[in-house]
Amino acid sequence: MTKSDANWHILGAGAIGSLWASYAYKAGRAMPLILKDNESLKQYQTQGGLLFESAAGGAEMLPLPVCIAAQLNQSISHLLVCTKAQHTEAAITAIADKIEDDAYIVLLQNGLGVAEKLRQQFPKARLLQASTTEGAFRKDRFHIVHAGRGETFFGPHRSTQDLSPDEITQLASALSPAPLQVTATENIEKILWRKLAVNCAINPLTVKYRCRNGELLDNPAALQEMATLVDEIVLLSKALGRESWVEKLLEQVHQVAANTALNRSSMLQDIEAGRDTEISFITGYLLKKASSIGIELTVNESLFHQFDK
Ligand code: KPL
DSSP states (O other): OOOOTTOOOEEEOSHHHHHHHHHHHHHOOOOEEEEEHHHHHHHHHHHTOOOOOOOOTTTEEEEEOOHHHHHSSSEEEEEEEEOOHHHHHHHHTTGGGEEEEEEEEESSSSSSHHHHHHHHHOOTEEEEEEEEOOOEEETTEEEEEEEOOOOOEEETTTTTOOOHHHHHHHHHHTOTTTTEEEEEEEEHHHHHHHHHHHHHHHHHHHHTTTGGGGGGGGGGGHHHHHHHHHHHHHHHHHHHGGGGGGHHHHHHHHHHHHHHEEEEEOHHHHHHHHHSSSGGTTHHHHHHHHHTTOOOOOHHHEEEEEEEE
């Protein structure tokens, strides 16, 4: 049985992991952040904490509890995973021997496909997935800005069927240090599928055209491709019996691009910084689903292959 004061850890000190760790700390419910390596730990210690800025302005240094895998001296019963999808396997493998067999593991990240891999690694774990629209970004390695409020939903992965309503309520409460609010939903798959669809229709195009999200809307060629990407996703969704999950998808894609007009997508930022991207867990996931039922998604595929170079 989980408890709202259960001993949580957070894996991944990016913007979202740090956001949750910061508000948990402020609420007096410290969730230790597990850092990548010794070098990160040293940098964090030299800085003396995490610099936290809110949209209202004003920065404060928060002495969040942090550790690296080698320093973990207790087992992990509750884990919030905020690493990027492409880094999750390595990050979780580094702490695998500390994760209890039936641990609660909540994945809060872009992209799909990681839960299935984790299920194989942790057959008895209570796996959940979450999706957030909280706006946070990193100004520096340990300096985050909570730029805008959003919503966060979570629910059990389809392979986790034995969670009681009480457990869900307690997990939601533990993951909701004010002002963050995590709401349980029975259809997290739908939310994640829609998020994936939006990411598929925006992120690879921003890489192709090397542009900010909003600039796609002023580029007729990009707009045309965006519409075709959405048509392909709708076709696949229909074939999977998920037609109702993608209603008014193109409208939402345009809305997201307009709302985030001045942002560089996470994928473009990764490409510009020479880092590997989430493409295998975004368009790659979509293409695998499509090929498993014999459907070809030509435009999604051609954008996927621009990352081969
Ligand atoms: O979620 C995004 C990202 O940058 O990853 C956006 C661009 C807002 C939607 O695809």
